[in-house]
Amino acid sequence: xxxxxxxxxxxxxxxxxxxxxxxxxxxxxxxxxxxxxxxxxxxxxxxxxxxxxxxxxxxxxxxxxxxxxxxxxxxxxxxxxxxxxxxxxxxxxxxxxxxxxxxxxxxxxxxxxxxxxxxxxxxxxxxxxxxxxxxxxxxxxxxxxxxxxxxxxxxxxxxxxxxxxxxxxxxxxxxxxxxxxxxxxxxxxxxxxxxxxxxxxxxxxxxxxxxxxxxxxxxxxxxxxxxxxxxxxxxxxxxxxxxxxxxxxxxxxxxxxxxxxxxxxxxxxxxxxxxxxxxxxxxxxxxxxxxxxxxxxxxxxxxxxxxxxxxxxxxxxxxx
Numbered sequence: 001x002x003x004x005x006x007x008x009x010x011x012x013x014x015x016x017x018x019x020x021x022x023x024x025x026x027x028x029x030x031x032x033x034x035x036x037x038x039x040x041x042x043x044x045x046x047x048x049x050x051x052x053x054x055x056x057x058x059x060x061x062x063x064x065x066x067x068x069x070x071x072x073x074x075x076x077x078x079x080x081x082x083x084x085x086x087x088x089x090x091x092x093x094x095x096x097x098x099x100x101x102x103x104x105x106x107x108x109x110x111x112x113x114x115x116x117x118x119x120x121x122x123x124x125x126x127x128x129x130x131x132x133x134x135x136x137x138x139x140x141x142x143x144x145x146x147x148x149x150x151x152x153x154x155x156x157x158x159x160x161x162x163x164x165x166x167x168x169x170x171x172x173x174x175x176x177x178x179x180x181x182x183x184x185x186x187x188x189x190x191x192x193x194x195x196x197x198x199x200x201x202x203x204x205x206x207x208x209x210x211x212x213x214x215x216x217x218x219x220x221x222x223x224x225x226x227x228x229x230x231x232x233x234x235x236x237x238x239x240x241x242x243x244x245x246x247x248x249x250x251x252x253x254x255x256x257x258x259x260x261x262x263x264x265x266x267x268x269x270x271x272x273x274x275x276x277x278x279x280x281x282x283x284x285x286x287x288x289x290x291x292x293x294x295x296x297x298x299x300x301x302x303x304x305x306x307x308x309x310x311x312x313x314x315x316x317x318x319x320x
Contacts, residue, residue: 018044018064025071030221032263034075041072063104066095070112077116078224080266082303089113102136106145109133114152119267121307123159130156147176148184155192167196187217187225191232203241210236227268230256231275238279250279257292267308270296274312281319290319 025040045068069092077085089112096108109129117126130152137145151173157166170193177183190213197206210233217226234252237245253276260269273296277289297312 022064022068025068027221029071029075029224032224032226032259032265034078034224035264038072038075038079041068041075044068045072063095063099066092066099066104066108067111069095070108073112074115074119077119078263078265078267080270080300080303082120082267082306084302085116089116102140102142103145105136106133106142106148109136110145110148110152118152118155118159121159123156126152126159127156144180144182144184147173147180147182151177151185151189155189158192158196161199163196163199167193167200170196183216183220185222186220187213187222187229190216191225191229194232194236198236198239198241201241203236203239203243206236207233207243224263224265227256227260227263227265227272230259231268231272234272234275234279246279246283250276253279266296266299270300270312271308273297274308274315277315277319281315286319290316293319 021040021043025037025044028034028037028040045065069088073085073088073092076082076088092108092112096105099105109132114126114129114133117123117129130149133145133152134149136142137149151170154166154168154170154173157163157169160166170189174186174189174193177186190209194206194209194213197203197209210229214226214229214233217223217229230252234249234256237243237249237252253272256272257269257276260266260272273293277293280286280289280292293312293316297309297316300309303309
C-alpha cells in the first residue's frame with residue numbers, strides 16, 4: 001500500500017487521507033496505543049503536496065490542526081512528555097483563533113487543555129477551561145457539551161473534596177449520559193465518582209462504580225484509562241471498610257503497571273508504581289518499593305517538576 005502522505009494529492013484526496021489518519025489515530029488512542037496514535041496525529045498536521053502544483057503544499061484546515069494537536073497533547077502527556085504536551089495544547093488554542101466551528105472549540109478545550117490539567121492535578125487551569133467550555137456550549141446551545149461541562153464541574157468538586165455535592169452532580173449527569181447514549185469519558189467520570197463514594201463511607205457503591213468503569217472501558221474505546229482505574233481500585237481497597245484487602249490492592253497496582261507498560265503510558269506507570277511503593281514501604285519492604293519506583297522515575301526526561309514526579313523522587317529519598 002502506498003504511503004499516501006508522501007505522494008502528490010488533489011485537494012479532495014488530501015482531505016480524505018487526513019480524515020482517514022484522524023480516524024485511525026482516534027481508534028488507536030482509545031485502544032491505549034499511544035505511540036502509534038501519535039504517529040497518525042502528527043500525519044494529520046503534515047502538509048500534502050497538491051498535484052496541481054507540486055511546488056505548493058496543501059496545509060490542513062486550522063480546525064483539523066486544532067483537533068489533532070489537542071489529541072496529540074494527551075498522547076504526549078501519557079507517554080511522559082509533559083513539556084511537549086504543553087506546547088501542543090498552546091498551539092491548539094492558537095489554531096482555534098482561525099476557526100469559528102464551535103464544536104471544535106469544545107473538543108479542543110476538553111481533550112487538550114482540560115484533560116491534561118485534570119490528569120496532572122492543575123485544578124486552577126481545569127476550572128478556567130471548564131467555565132469556558134460551558135460558556136461556549138451554553139451560548140450556542142450545544143446539549144452534548146453542556147452535559148460534559150456539568151460532568152466536569154462535578155469531577156472538579158470531588159477533586160476539591162466537596163464529595164457530597166460533587167458526587168450528586170456527577171451521578172445526575174452520568175445518568176443523563178446513559179439515557180442519551182453519550183458515554184464520552186464515562187470511565188473517567190465513574191472513577192471519580194467511586195473516589196467520592198469511598199470518602200463518603202459508601203464502600204459498596206464505590207467498588208460497584210469502579211467495576212462498572214472498568215467494564216465499560218474494556219468494551220468501548222476507553223482502554224487508555226484502564227491502568228488508572230486499576231490504580232484507583234487498589235487505592236480504594238486500602239481504605240478501612242468491608243472491602244479492604246492489602247493483597248488484592250497490591251495485585252491491582254501490579255496489574256495497573258503491566259497495562260501502563262504495555263500501552264507505553266509512562267505517566268500512568270509512574271503513578272501506579274508510586275501507589276505500590278507506598279504500600280510496600282508501609283509493610284517494611286523498602287527494597288522492593290525502590291525497585292518498583294526507580295525505573296519509571298528515571299525514564300522521564302522532561303516535566304521534571306510535575307507533582308507525580310516530585311512525589312516519586314521524595315518517596316525514593318525515603319527509601320535510600
